[in-house]
Amino acid sequence: MKLPWVLxxxxxxxxxxxxxxxxxxxxxxxxxxxxxxRDRRIYQRVPGSAIVEFTVPFVHGPQARQQALLVDCxxxxxxxxxxxxxANLRVWVNNLLLPRDDGYFEAIAVKLxxxxxxxxxVEVDAADGNALDWLKNVGLMRIELNYKFYNRTxxxxxxxxxxxxxxxxxxxxxxxxxxxxxxxKPKVSPPLDARVIPIxxxxxxxxxxxxxxxxxxxxxxAQPGDVVAIAESALAIMQGRVKNVGEIxxxxxxxRLNRYFLPDSSLSSCYSCEMAMREIGVGRFVLAxxxxxxxxxxxxxxxxxxxxxxxxxxxxxxxGTLAPYDKCVVMGPKNSDEVCRDVKARTGLEAAxxxxxDLHKCQVLGISDPTLSQMVHDSLLDNPQGxxxxxxxxxxxxxxxxxxxxxxxxxxx
Numbered sequence: 337m338k339l340p341w342v343l344x345x346x347x348x349x350x351x352x353x354x355x356x357x358x359x360x361x362x363x364x365x366x367x368x369x370x371x372x373x374r375d376r377r378i379y380q381r382v383p384g385s386a387i388v389e390f391t392v393p394f395v396h397g398p399q400a401r402q403q404a405l406l407v408d409c410x411x412x413x414x415x416x417x418x419x420x421x422x423a424n425l426r427v428w429v430n431n432l433l434l435p436r437d438d439g440y441f442e443a444i445a446v447k448l449x450x451x452x453x454x455x456x457x458v459e460v461d462a463a464d465g466n467a468l469d470w471l472k473n474v475g476l477m478r479i480e481l482n483y484k485f486y487n488r489t490x491x492x493x494x495x496x497x498x499x500x501x502x503x504x505x506x507x508x509x510x511x512x513x514x515x516x517x518x519x520x521k522p523k524v525s526p527p528l529d530a531r532v533i534p535i536x537x538x539x540x541x542x543x544x545x546x547x548x549x550x551x552x553x554x555x556x557x558a559q560p561g562d563v564v565a566i567a568e569s570a571l572a573i574m575q576g577r578v579k580n581v582g583e584i585x586x587x588x589x590x591x592r593l594n595r596y597f598l599p600d601s602s603l604s605s606c607y608s609c610e611m612a613m614r615e616i617g618v619g620r621f622v623l624a625x626x627x628x629x630x631x632x633x634x635x636x637x638x639x640x641x642x643x644x645x646x647x648x649x650x651x652x653x654x655x656g657t658l659a660p661y662d663k664c665v666v667m668g669p670k671n672s673d674e675v676c677r678d679v680k681a682r683t684g685l686e687a688a689x690x691x692x693x694d695l696h697k698c699q700v701l702g703i704s705d706p707t708l709s710q711m712v713h714d715s716l717l718d719n720p721q722g723x724x725x726x727x728x729x730x731x732x733x734x735x736x737x738x739x740x741x742x743x744x745x746x747x748x749x
Contacts, residue, residue: 362401364487366446368454368496369395375455376505378468386460386467388477388505391432392498394452402487402599404446405654406431407581407663409483411456414497416478423462423470427479430455436659443655443662456481456498471502486654488595490586490606532715533557534728539658542576546675547682549574553730558685563733565712568650568691568701569657569666570729571675577667579611581654584665586610589618593625602653602665611665612648620644646701650691658727672702680704688712711735 372393379387394406411427413420432453434442446452456479462470471477477500484491535553550564558564572578590609597603603612613621621644628640641649650668657666669675672689679687689702690712698716700709715733 362399363489364402364404364485365397365400366394366404366406366485367397367494368481368498369393370496370498373498378505380468383466384462386471388458388460388471388500389455391453391455394446394454396448400448403448404485404487405443406446406452407443407484407486407491407654409441409454409481411479411481413458414478414480419474422464423460426459428457429481440659442659445655468506472506475503476500477502486605488604488606489591491581531734533732533734535730535732536728537730539727540570540573540729542574544574546571546574547679550679550683550730554732557732559734561735563686563688563708563712563735564679565688565690565716565731565733567729568669568689569652571669571689572666573661575669577669578661578664580664581607584610589613589622596625596629602651602656605653607665608651608653611667612644612651615647615667616644650701669701676702676704690716692716
């Protein structure tokens with residue numbers, strides 16, 4: 337009769353130990369610091385149109401123990417009776433660590449002990465009269481910033497009002513509005529004699545055909561013997577293996593087991609954990625987690641992924657892929673070897689699917705000719721595809737140097 341009580345006592349001790357572990361690891365806590373308004377500017381485009389602009393930072397709160405995945409932030413002018421009538425008001429919020437010129441707020445991981453500056457822009461179109469006079473009559477304007485973030489626990493919503501005392505702002509000399517809202521990266525044509533040639537494409541979508549994309553973008557660049565490498569996230573997106581975090585409802589186990597993964601792992605997110613469980617099954621995921629914990633106890637790493645398999649290792653959490661998939665969990669691609677063999681059959685080029693990152697790591701997930709795996713791995717260790725907005729998911733690897741021109745040959749003599 338004592339055995340059940342012993343088992344219950346042991347379970348209670350494990351639960352208590354897990355709660356202590358969770359409390360020690362903590363979670364994310366991020367907020368807008370409305371007291372740190374800086375870089376105040378007013379632009380007047382024409383008498384009836386003006387722009388009020390300022391920067392304000394996201395900072396970590398006193399409860400922050402983990403980095404914050406800042407998913408989105410939008411702004412609006414807070415209604416104030418009839419005082420704001422007579423003008424059309426639009427608010428733009430720009431993440432200055434990942435600035436854009438299209439008004440899209442790109443998700444970002446805000447590391448501990450670092451801030452994320454926001455550029456907030458209020459466009460004012462006065463219906464009748466001068467926009468600066470309208471702002472002077474308003475006097476005080478409140479901007480509401482609504483944001484979403486998460487880390488170990490599911491998405492949380494935050495809200496912060498920023499009060500603008502426009503009487504002080506109007507003493508500033510109106511400036512000239514910049515021609516762009518953020519930063520636009522110029523397109524760069526790759527040199528044809530390079531060993532590794534990143535190829536810029538349009539934004540790939542689930543409806544795109546992988547082989548046709550390769551034909552379209554490499555037909556004027558490819559040479560006999562080249563190997564075409566595709567980023568695993570790009571192939572997964574074209575296969576439709578992507579889901580917005582707002583559409584994922586993580587189960588209890590996903591919200592608990594994600595706490596046992598390192599903060600930089602995609603599986604530290606309950607959303608990635610949930611999608612991993614859907615991919616390989618709850619039983620296998622739990623078994624892999626236990627294997628990983630046992631491996632740590634004996635000083636061995638990698639046991640989790642040895643049990644869970646490569647499909648789980650290839651999962652990218654929010655912020656891991658370029659916009660607009662930066663707010664999504666992107667799964668690993670399916671049937672990578674078959675896809676590569678299809679590319680070989682339809683284009684004549686050897687092909688590989690790779691998972692490379694800026695941490696000097698590269699994994700070949702699929703390849704048409706296995707004897708080329710090491711060469712592909714070594715060629716892509718520096719991640720020429722990039723993990724940001726480069727939009728170069730295809731890379732040509734030149735196995736043989738391009739033939740020298742007659743001028744180059746003469747120069748050697």
